[in-house]
Amino acid sequence: MGKYDYDLFVIGAGSGGVRAGRLAALSGAKVGLAEEHRVGGTCVIRGCVPKKFMVYASEFSNQAAVAEGYGWSASQATFDWKRFLEAKDREIARLSGIYVTNLSNAGAEIVHAKARLADAHTVELEGKGTVTADKILIATGGRPWKPDDFPGAEHIITSEEAFHLPELPKRVLVAGGGYIAVEFAGIFAGLGVDTTLVYRGPNILRGFDDDVRTHVAEEMKKRGVKIVLGAQHAAVEKTATGYLNRMTSGGDIETDLVMFATGRRPYVDGLGLEAAGVRLNEAGAIAVDKFSKTSVDNIWAVGDVTDRINLTPVAIREGAAFAQTEFYGNPTTFDHDMVASAVFSQPPVGAVGLSEAEARHLHGKVDIYLSRFRPMKTTFYGGDERCLIKLVVDAASQKILGCHVVGPDSPEIIQMAAVALKMGVTKPQWDATCAVHPTLAEELVTMRDKYVPQGAAA
Template sequence: MANYDYDLFVIGAGSGGVRAARLAALSGARVAVAEEHRVGGTCVIRGCVPKKFMVYASEFAHSAKVAEGYGWSESQASFDWKRFLAAKDREIARLSGIYVTNLNNAGAEVIHGRAKLVDAHTVEVEGKGVFTTEKVLIATGGRPWLPETLPGVEHAITSEEAFHLLELPKRIMIAGGGYIAVEFAGIFAGLGVDTTLVYRGANILRGFDDDVRAHVTDEMKKRGVKIVLGCQHERIEKTEACIVNHMNSGAAIETDLVMFATGRAPYTAGLGLEAAGVKLAENGAVAVDAYSKTSVENIWAVGDVTDRINLTPVAIREGAAFAQTEFYGNPTTFDHDMVASAVFSQPPVGSVGLSEADARHKHGKIDIYLSRFRPMKTTFYGGDERCLIKLVVEQGSERILGCHVVGPDAPEIIQMAAVALKMGVTKPQWDSTCAVHPTLAEELVTMREKHVPQGLGAAA
């Protein structure tokens, strides 16, 4: 490897790339990391971290109303968007700096600039030169997808621009039904923006359990979000006064801003993957094996660019597994089964394992335990918000195949549930756990009656 400038060259300094680079450098390898934007990647700079700050900010208005039900006087507080943005930007800069420091302390070299492959062992960084390397790791993540053929789409923003708006709009339309669209709908509505969510499908949050999807829809409507299903844009028109959203339903809806959150695509354009012989999947993702190796012997890829499970902790684990395999002599793969996920909607969702529909397809006969209820906090002040807890259990083995929670602290609850499901917990073992009272989470271990879907009766 002495014939190369580096032992490892990482393209992309997001969570997965940074973890792999640090571990490789700590082994004594010569490591370089190229990043065309800021170190930290999608999650830290333009994704889950700043978005979670926005979720926190948007929840306070609702909390103030709840407080009145607990005897507090009506709040006269107002929200300052620009002050929030300044605080958010300071924190993001701090976190990005920590990533750079950690890389430097590990001995890795950070190169700022857009990188592309010249061939399997050669990387060119714009404005910085050409470098040779024994191994290459692609960790460039994904980017928002826009329907480029839609007339007027140039007047729309994506989630990335939403973090830098100069001022809050009075009215916004969000196109999409995935977790990004749903989270931003809750954010804007919570900050007092007249918010409409439009989605072409039959219900939001495709891929999640159907009971979860329906429950979140109902609860979001209670928070003031207008949800329009089975509908999509035909064209977007910008006038001096507003943006006119022309829909396929025939409606023309006026807003001040339109945001598309219609998915993300692997960021592979212009990376020179073809020149290096790296094969891509049909959707443009980098095709890899269980060890994250591409079709080229010395090139690997981790994170969203591979489109396996597009979650930050997954990218980190994939990056760590790569480093263990290639630099520590410890062949390691990451098990993508039973990975928990959260949607920071309002109310939030926590989910791990299979949905009811997927479980029936894969395992045949299953039992469902389902509870919908008003939590103690809501009941006290007469609110109408409801929580949902659902367990999907395989008949015979009684192994729990899926756990789904919608309600306050659902993401915190699901993390511990994921430990049990990963270990193959059964319903009797689950039920043997004593409840913590009074909590929302205690409902998880007190459900004893099987749920019978409406209309089935005794035939179920």
């Protein structure tokens, strides 16, 4: 080393930065990490982990109703928001501590400070001087985007504040149609909050298969979520009893809380990228090549700050690939194709591969296999919850291009489906798999008839 303080300095101790820093340190490199908040990043501290705890908590109200259908006496249980928050915060602190321990045991040094690039090899640490490094990795993730272009925008909160509400509101408006908005709408509704989801587009979950989008919206309405489409805010006015949401489409909505989940943006503010010569792409993310290298030869970036696939496991794999390449002499890239994803909506979604529209655009003629049904558990007590399973198949090669599941345990199901699709499974191979009965997942391997929409020619 000699010339620099560190072999590697990582800016951002989220999932990708921690994995890269730990692996690099285990190789014998001298590694430093800077984190301006808590170690663990978006996922552990203010993202998927605490949000999943909230999903679990909110599901019990529906489970109690289902239990009555199976012969259990009506439950008189009540939900204690403050007690839940205390338990959630304890678990988050424990997980953050594990990240710190793993880094320390690997020999990495953690600096709690905002970091800024002074040049390609120099990092300024707010209030703690400067350090130099041979290699620098940026892994600062993303932050919620909050609009400020309408009167009263100062009254809205984002998902990050939702994790620390002093009390649960009686009425909430969630603005947005992406997975974060949809998940929080389900959470609030499940906890007994009068919930309205407002989205400016024609349907929620843009980017997912259209049948999935429609199905989720219908099922959310059954669980009490009011969905207002084609609408957006003109103003938010504070009143004596809450907030009056004035919509551009008309129809004012009064609530106790207004939460915007209208997207996240790469966190590049104040990083000094210009001083180091790091280039951004048209979307405002750090531009990188397949090895996660930026426009500067000794600076890399992984995770949401690059805006490739913004998922925690992807950031981890990108960070690991960087470490393998630069510190183990094993050039490694992460393949971003066929990455499965889940939406922990209620009901949840699991998806991998192409939507029907994407497949038709890229491959032309495709075969569709689609099933909508009431699962066995729901049928027993006369419930009206319905599941959806859909396969998108290339007509010529019979290769399965996409798999989409909406229903209980769909995130668990899609993980195994992703293995098959990643290996290039064909529909005949898929069909040759024997079903596990009685399960919801068996529907995936028993669909034989191609789906033909009503009114369409066979």
